[in-house]
Amino acid sequence: MDNSQNFIPLCTMENKKSDTICIFGTGDFGRSLGCKLLQCGHSVIYGSRNPQSSSLTPKGAEVFSHSEAAQRASIIILAIHRENYDFLKQYTEVLNGKVLVDVSNNLKINQYPESNAEYLARMVPEAKVVKAFNTISAWALQSGALDASRQVFVCGDEIYAKQSVMDIVRTLGLTPLDQGTLLASNEVENYPLQLFPMWRIPIFICSGFTILIFLYCVLTEVLYPCVTLKEDASYLIAISIPNRVFPIVSLILLALVYLPGIIAAVLQLYRGTKYSRFPDWLDKWMLCRKQLGLVALAYAFLHAIYTLVMPIRYYVRWWSNNYIITQIKTNNTYEFLNHYAWLSDSYVALGILGFFFYVLLGITSLPSVSNAVNWREFRFVQSKLGYLTLVLCTAHTLVYGGDRFIYGTYYKWYLPPAFVVALIIPCIVLSLKLIIIVPCLDKRITKIRQGWERNSKS
Ligand SMILES: NC(=O)C1=CN([C@@H]2O[C@H](COP(=O)(O)OP(=O)(O)OC[C@H]3O[C@@H](n4cnc5c(N)ncnc54)[C@H](OP(=O)(O)O)[C@@H]3O)[C@@H](O)[C@H]2O)C=CC1
Numbered sequence: 520m521d522n523s524q525n526f527i528p529l530c531t532m533e534n535k536k537s538d539t540i541c542i543f544g545t546g547d548f549g550r551s552l553g554c555k556l557l558q559c560g561h562s563v564i565y566g567s568r569n570p571q572s573s574s575l576t577p578k579g580a581e582v583f584s585h586s587e588a589a590q591r592a593s594i595i596i597l598a599i600h601r602e603n604y605d606f607l608k609q610y611t612e613v614l615n616g617k618v619l620v621d622v623s624n625n626l627k628i629n630q631y632p633e634s635n636a637e638y639l640a641r642m643v644p645e646a647k648v649v650k651a652f653n654t655i656s657a658w659a660l661q662s663g664a665l666d667a668s669r670q671v672f673v674c675g676d677e678i679y680a681k682q683s684v685m686d687i688v689r690t691l692g693l694t695p696l697d698q699g700t701l702l703a704s705n706e707v708e709n710y711p712l713q714l715f716p717m718w719r720i721p722i723f724i725c726s727g728f729t730i731l732i733f734l735y736c737v738l739t740e741v742l743y744p745c746v747t748l749k750e751d752a753s754y755l756i757a758i759s760i761p762n763r764v765f766p767i768v769s770l771i772l773l774a775l776v777y778l779p780g781i782i783a784a785v786l787q788l789y790r791g792t793k794y795s796r797f798p799d800w801l802d803k804w805m806l807c808r809k810q811l812g813l814v815a816l817a818y819a820f821l822h823a824i825y826t827l828v829m830p831i832r833y834y835v836r837w838w839s840n841n842y843i844i845t846q847i848k849t850n851n852t853y854e855f856l857n858h859y860a861w862l863s864d865s866y867v868a869l870g871i872l873g874f875f876f877y878v879l880l881g882i883t884s885l886p887s888v889s890n891a892v893n894w895r896e897f898r899f900v901q902s903k904l905g906y907l908t909l910v911l912c913t914a915h916t917l918v919y920g921g922d923r924f925i926y927g928t929y930y931k932w933y934l935p936p937a938f939v940v941a942l943i944i945p946c947i948v949l950s951l952k953l954i955i956i957v958p959c960l961d962k963r964i965t966k967i968r969q970g971w972e973r974n975s976k977s
């Protein structure tokens with residue numbers, strides 16, 4: 520049966536606003552959306568199980584039975600839970616050719632084998648099902664607090680139906696994002712249920728390293744002196760230990776941003792082709808590199824701030840006063856060591872430059888900035904400047920370590936393992952990168968990446 524005559528695409532704003540929009544369900548979402556539609560100049564009617572007793576519906580909207588309401592409109596928004604869709608079976612006739620907007624969400628990701636919108640399309644095959652509005656909450660529609668969620672994902676198989684819904688979305692001051700056909704509805708329905716999916720692995724890795732290194736520092740710098748020397752060094756927990764943890768974790772995370780790219784290059788070199796899938800773990804790792812880098816930047820920021828407050832710390836002031844008083848008492852002047860001045864200035868300079876490029880990397884990863892550069896420029900900044908940052912930060916840590924070990928007046932036995940932990944991954948990444956950029960390997964990898972080389976291993 521051809522029902523295309525039943526549905527007339529809405530082309531102009533004038534048509535759009537005069538066309539009646541029907542909402543099935545007078546619950547929270549139905550009422551909020553209806554209210555917003557009325558405010559924006561649309562004519563709204565409701566379809567309800569109990570048209571007489573629906574007293575909470577917004578002023579200016581009439582409430583009818585489902586079949587009567589459906590007859591009066593060409594667009595019907597279903598503000599009803601999927602579990603209650605069964606009643607629609609009795610109205611398939613009147614719903615033929617109408618645009619049915621599915622706004623439903625589920626309680627769990629992939630709760631049903633097929634998406635709610637596909638389920639609806641199967642139940643009312645002659646209707647034009649469009650998925651929309653599920654990412655906007657009733658509360659946000661009511662209170663106008665739409666700052667965080669102005670985007671409305673829209674998908675559907677019928678292009679005109681989808682276009683009409685997108686036009687309505689625009690008249691509400693929201694931004695429609697075309698997600699394609701109903702095949703995308705599963706993803707659209709899962710979207711509001713996700714909790715920072717791309718951030719999970721970075722936060723997990725970062726928390727793991729933070730806890731381990733923090734515990735190591737507390738054990739060696741607080742508990743060990745407490746047990747062996749009966750010394751209370753617990754004040755170190757507030758600033759000294761975090762300021763050891765943040766740079767170490769930051770450097771490790773920055774190296775972990777570049778490690779998957781190197782593993783991928785080694786794999787491609789080994790396989791001799793790019794036409795072969797990476798293992799799943801590598802894919803996931805590659806996808807969360809930006810988030811890893813941003814967490815690393817946050818830790819670098821903390822390290823910078825913690826370092827800046829050093830001079831106003833009681834412990835540091837006491838230590839430096841004591842140092843001067845000791846010289847006076849012993850009538851002794853410690854000589855100025857030129858190489859020591861060089862060493863300490865070098866690690867500070869390397870740290871400042873490393874931090875500067877770190878921030879630059881963070882800024883260029885912002886969508887508004889990355890949109891302003893082309894792909895090659897973006898790759899240049901993220902890759903070349905990224906490696907430069909890694910080199911500077913690794914050098915900063917190495918020189919700082921050298922400063923402590925060679926000339927430091929307070930060399931401690933527990934520092935070398937901490938430096939090894941901080942430097943091992945960055946050093947692996949940098950050495951592998953040095954090997955990969957050897958001209959013959961670099962040429963080969965360029966060939967592979969441009970698809971000129973395929974071999975039997977693919
Ligand atoms: N609340 C929110 O913030 C959001 C909700 N949604 C989606 O909107 C839909 C509605 O949610 P919400 O308004 O919160 O839910 P409510 O429970 O508040 O409202 C659901 C409405 O569905 C109707 N209904 C209930 N049972 C049946 C049935 N057996 N047969 C026919 N109609 C029935 C009722 O309307 P009546 O009595 O008039 O028939 C009821 O008011 C859901 O699919 C939800 O996932 C999407 C985004 C955000």
Ligand SMILES: [Fe+3]
Nearest residue numbers: 766822870915
């Ligand atoms: Fe530092």
